[in-house]
Amino acid sequence: MSILSFHHLIDAEQIQKSDIDKLFALAERYRNTDPKKIVEEGDCRGYILATLFFEPSTRTRFSFESAMLRLGGQVITIESGDSSSAKKGESLADMSRVMSKYANLIAMRHPEIGSVAEFAKYAEVPVINAGDGANQHPSQSLVDMYTIFCEKKRLNNLKIGFLGDLKYGRAARSLLTVLSKYSNNHFVLISHSSLSLGQKKKQELEKCKCSIEETSDLESVINDLDVLYVTRVQKERFESEQEYDRVKNLYQINKKTLANVKSNLIIMHPLPRVNEIDPEVDSMPQAKYFEQVGYGLYVRMALLSLMKKSL
Ligand code: NCD
Numbered sequence: 001m002s003i004l005s006f007h008h009l010i011d012a013e014q015i016q017k018s019d020i021d022k023l024f025a026l027a028e029r030y031r032n033t034d035p036k037k038i039v040e041e042g043d044c045r046g047y048i049l050a051t052l053f054f055e056p057s058t059r060t061r062f063s064f065e066s067a068m069l070r071l072g073g074q075v076i077t078i079e080s081g082d083s084s085s086a087k088k089g090e091s092l093a094d095m096s097r098v099m100s101k102y103a104n105l106i107a108m109r110h111p112e113i114g115s116v117a118e119f120a121k122y123a124e125v126p127v128i129n130a131g132d133g134a135n136q137h138p139s140q141s142l143v144d145m146y147t148i149f150c151e152k153k154r155l156n157n158l159k160i161g162f163l164g165d166l167k168y169g170r171a172a173r174s175l176l177t178v179l180s181k182y183s184n185n186h187f188v189l190i191s192h193s194s195l196s197l198g199q200k201k202k203q204e205l206e207k208c209k210c211s212i213e214e215t216s217d218l219e220s221v222i223n224d225l226d227v228l229y230v231t232r233v234q235k236e237r238f239e240s241e242q243e244y245d246r247v248k249n250l251y252q253i254n255k256k257t258l259a260n261v262k263s264n265l266i267i268m269h270p271l272p273r274v275n276e277i278d279p280e281v282d283s284m285p286q287a288k289y290f291e292q293v294g295y296g297l298y299v300r301m302a303l304l305s306l307m308k309k310s311l
Pocket of ligand 1: 059060131137140170171231232234270271272
């Protein structure tokens, strides 16, 4: 039996507070210990992680792979649909049965909503959803939660702004789900009406211990925030280039926008960024998106280490 409450990690909804406590305790140990010692201890020695990416990725794939190597494990990978038998028409079910013979853990990204859940149904080993279309990105929500935990020392009583593409942005959607399990968080959803979160998700959140406000006016809310989570407009999800062009540059964070924000605001972004954060912000003390990448490595190490215990 896994010490985590889930076997596969498909949806952020599965992540319980008790999972967060266990994962963060281990991530803290990995972060505060000499990496040579961690690799010698070899928490994943003898284990193979398969990373199956049918959509582009830099951080998610490399951080899972780096995490596995740092734990003494090994990695096999498919970098795109074109390099696997998916190209020949193999079903996800068959690929899952096959990959289960080669790997002890699988992290998978795919453009179709629900595809990773479908794959996991046939898997004999734990599967992590590394992004299924515009739906879910639960391991990113752990990265983001851990960043907030390290930087703000709490996961409740926060005013968190979510800016940009809340319709298609799976990272923001997954983070909202996990944060809503903690008390007294106030979410400020900042987007153009065509990129708003959607009624269903808002209703789900409203059932939780948090409150929500919606606006398209960043200026009116930014100075009150503890956390600003900026997202990229998800070009690849739009039906036409024209539709994307209409909304791609509606928001940009720069020194002027940030002139009166709280000194202890943290600005996060799952990355990659395009134009939504001006590089002049990078040197400001509030900019935490590159630290976020670093925290992400430790929490993914913890995730692999604890998920493999369920084998
Ligand atoms: C995000 C993703 O792929 O959903 N990136 C990531 O995993 N770090 C966000 C994005 O692509 O905009």
